[in-house]
Amino acid sequence: MREVRISLIGYGVVGHGVVDVISRKRKMLRGLGLDLKIVSITDHTGTLVNEDGISGESVLSHKTLHEVANSEMSAKETIRSVNSELVVEVTPTNIVHGQPGLGHMEEALSNGKHVVTSNKGPLVVAYDKLKRLADDNGVMLKFEATVGGTMPLINLIERTLVGNTILGIRGIFNGTCNYILTRMAEEQYPFSRALAEAQELGYAEADPTYDIEGVDTAAKIVILANAIFNMNVKYNDVQVRGITEITPESLALAKKHGYVIKLIGEVPALTVRPMLVPIRSPLAVGSTLNAAAIYTDLSGTITVTGLGAGGLETAAAILSDIVSIYRTKRVDAIF
Structure with a gap:
């Protein structure tokens, strides 16, 4: 022992x-x-x-x-x-x-x-x-x-996908933003109401700036860029746009055409921004879930999903x- x-x-x-x-x-x-x-x-x-x-x-x-x-x-x-x-x-x-x-x-x-x-x-x-x-x-x-x-992302890449060249990673890395966008899409809530609900449920902090402005997601993109892609980048190298300008109308229009809007972080592209995601995509998860697609040369695309926060x-x-x-x-x- x-x-x-x-x-x-x-x-x-x-x-x-x-x-x-x-x-x-x-x-x-x-x-x-x-x-x-x-x-x-x-x-x-x-x-x-x-x-x-x-x-x-x-x-x-x-x-x-x-x-x-x-x-x-x-x-x-x-x-x-x-x-x-x-x-x-x-x-x-x-x-x-x-x-x-x-x-x-x-x-x-x-x-x-x-x-x-x-x-x-x-x-x-x-x-x-x-x-x-x-x-x-x-x-x-x-x-x-x-x-x-709870997504087994880094260990999955370092252990299970060893031998693969990782071509890119794209995903939802912030459960707070995903909850807000999900509620806005489902209930046609304005952003302010969905945020207030997330705060009441403990999914968002009293000061939610890091989450809703994309800062938290960008920090995670920096970690992935350096740990997985050996890029030696800093936070300021990431192009960041949050979700504060998303409206119920834009979400409804996206749905009409078969899409949802999600806050997506990408590496090695080093971007964080709201993006259209096909409704049937493995990345179109709801509530506080996170999801990431790992693009590889040998194993194709591996998608993982898990809860994004909580003690x-x-x-x-x-x-x-x-x-x-x-x-x-x-x-x-x-x-």
Whole structure:
């Protein structure tokens, strides 16, 4: 049985999801030969450390760590000091400077610890630097959860489609926008009403700018461009247009001619824009779903669909990355 000691940095919705999923799946994971132990959790209120492993029951009822923290160590101090081999970084995204997540990831990789993250900002700002740090220190940087939520996109390309040349990727990468456009098309809602409904249901933030202006999708396109196509691009290299100018009338006209309108991100084209999608296309998914078409030279077009957001859903992608690290290491050891 391989014991994997984890430091969790960030304890918001996704952090709670990580604790919950690891607690729920403990028996299944042990069947894979892995004993995952979260030995520290850090948020803005403090750090909780337990070398024997933190139980989900002891923390999941707490919104923050304020009442249960037993250390004042900062995130970087925790990464340096706690006996862990893997850091899960799930602090809020900032695509301008990448902090504080960028500093956390640099600290972990420099100290020879694997990093698994849902945080887009550091990868948008400094993917090449982080990848070099991981390679130089013999550890892995995994980030499936940054791009497609529950869609197995990056791992699918790197593992299952190995040997294929990836010609392009086109898809819906933002569940909030997809929900808004779906409701506008189904109910003839104006944009403002569909957005308000998305906010009431928790699908959109109080400030939805990143979603509706296409910023979130563009960040994901940058990550795919750099990780899959080795393009070394930045956010400003992407042409971005959001969905705020879409009207119920334009959606109705599209439907009349056999189309839906979706916010589509494309790489290596580096564009994010509303596009006409045939109603019968695999990309014409509704509600908060994401979908992506992967164009290859050998396998044709592979289309994947999955939920784009949510604490448990994002945590599921993080768990997949954690397991893949140790499966990869086991295969490498054979050869």
